[in-house]
Amino acid sequence: xxxxxxxxxxxxxxxxxxxxxxxxxxxxxxxxxxxxxxxxxxxxxxxxxxxxxxxxxxxxxxxxxxxxxxxxxxxxxxxxxxxxxxxxxxxxxxxxxxxxxxxxxxxxxxxxxxxxxxxxxxxxxxxxxxxxxxxxxxxxxxxxxxxxxxxxxxxxxxxxxxxxxxxxxxxxxxxxxxxxxxxxxxxxxxxxxxxxxxxxxxxxxxxxxxxxxxxxxxxxxxxxxxxxxxxxxxxxxxxx
Amino acid sequence: xxxxxxxxxxxxxxxxxxxxxxxxxxxxxxxxxxxxxxxxxxxxxxxxxxxxxxxxxxxxxxxxxxxxxxxxxxxxxxxxxxxxxxxxxxxxxxxxxxxxxxxxxxxxxxxxxxxxxxxxxxxxxxxxxxxxxxxxxxxxxxxxxx
Numbered sequence: 001x002x003x004x005x006x007x008x009x010x011x012x013x014x015x016x017x018x019x020x021x022x023x024x025x026x027x028x029x030x031x032x033x034x035x036x037x038x039x040x041x042x043x044x045x046x047x048x049x050x051x052x053x054x055x056x057x058x059x060x061x062x063x064x065x066x067x068x069x070x071x072x073x074x075x076x077x078x079x080x081x082x083x084x085x086x087x088x089x090x091x092x093x094x095x096x097x098x099x100x101x102x103x104x105x106x107x108x109x110x111x112x113x114x115x116x117x118x119x120x121x122x123x124x125x126x127x128x129x130x131x132x133x134x135x136x137x138x139x140x141x142x143x144x145x146x147x148x149x150x151x152x153x154x155x156x157x158x159x160x161x162x163x164x165x166x167x168x169x170x171x172x173x174x175x176x177x178x179x180x181x182x183x184x185x186x187x188x189x190x191x192x193x194x195x196x197x198x199x200x201x202x203x204x205x206x207x208x209x210x211x212x213x214x215x216x217x218x219x220x221x222x223x224x225x226x227x228x229x230x231x232x233x234x235x236x237x238x239x240x
Numbered sequence: 241x242x243x244x245x246x247x248x249x250x251x252x253x254x255x256x257x258x259x260x261x262x263x264x265x266x267x268x269x270x271x272x273x274x275x276x277x278x279x280x281x282x283x284x285x286x287x288x289x290x291x292x293x294x295x296x297x298x299x300x301x302x303x304x305x306x307x308x309x310x311x312x313x314x315x316x317x318x319x320x321x322x323x324x325x326x327x328x329x330x331x332x333x334x335x336x337x338x339x340x341x342x343x344x345x346x347x348x349x350x351x352x353x354x355x356x357x358x359x360x361x362x363x364x365x366x367x368x369x370x371x372x373x374x375x376x377x378x379x380x381x382x383x384x385x386x
Binding site for chain 1: 244247248251254255258259262266270273274275276278296329330331332333334338341355356357358359360361362363364365366367368369370371
């Protein structure tokens with residue numbers, strides 16, 4: 001952990017990982033989409049509409065995963081002052097917001113034909129919408145200060161405070177009755193999804209994860225480059 | 241205690257306090273966080289016709305009766321039942337034995353629904369598998385009114 005807090009060392013490691021994560025994303029996405037859209041059976045209740053699941057569920061997982069990632073990075077930044085942790089948190093927020101947005105949109109498109117409504121103010125849907133607002137709030141707050149280190153600190157506090165929402169989203173369908181159905185994959189006992197449908201679902205989950213790793217490396221790299229440019233400009237202004 | 245340790249303790253304590261506060265608030269608002277009442281809840285609460293509310297449960301097998309535009313069915317949570325009258329479009333997933341959430345008013349023990357939504361369970365499988373399970377008698381009646 002401490003070893004990778006050094007930006008130069010991170011950049012060297014990222015250089016090695018990037019082609020693999022990008023290549024894996026393409027391969028997993030191709031396999032997952034093929035199996036999900038063509039190579040898997042229709043559902044006994046929902047028919048072909050069930051295929052929205054292969055995009056909706058992985059993006060929901062990623063919305064939660066990226067936020068947890070961001071909260072851990074924020075804690076590391078606040079406690080150990082690692083320079084890279086702030087950058088990782090800042091770079092994660094827009095990606096997580098994207099996943100959460102995709103989850104909400106595909107959920108609405110799925111809800112209309114199956115439930116009969118685009119949206120319902122039940123605990124699961126509402127807490128997911130709050131997650132999107134937390135991401136957007138984090139993005140706005142980090143950029144709201146002239147001094148980037150103050151913005152990073154305020155953002156870290158917001159990311160940590162907002163983390164209470166993550167278990168609420170996960171367990172909302174168990175704690176309260178909701179229109180959204182309970183968990184199918186991560187439940188006690190066997191997943192309630194047929195193996196022929198579970199395989200493309202997990203492939204898409206892996207594809208989204210490697211996609212996130214790829215985007216994170218690219219975004220952290222450009223953040224570090226931007227910080228370098230700022231530093232050079234400062235030297236020029238003060239030197240000239 | 242080093243400064244790092246102090247910051248670590250501060251963050252941990254803060255998260256703990258925030259978590260506890262959230263848990264207390266959510267417990268206190270438990271009643272307004274549920275999306276619908278079950279037929280048993282309605283029996284218990286004695287809610288009058290002036291309040292708009294949602295009723296959720298399973299559509300009882302064999303209870304759906306169509307009379308022109310009007311649809312009558314019974315919602316059950318296996319412990320209690322409520323009769324529902326509805327005038328309008330039903331969602332595709334509405335069927336007997338499946339989950340349903342109706343919004344409307346309870347008038348003299350009959351629920352006058354203004355909107356009916358379908359609620360499906362967490363099971364996903366191909367039609368052949370569902371048929372095979374039913375044939376073998378392994379069909380688990382785990383569909384709850386939750």
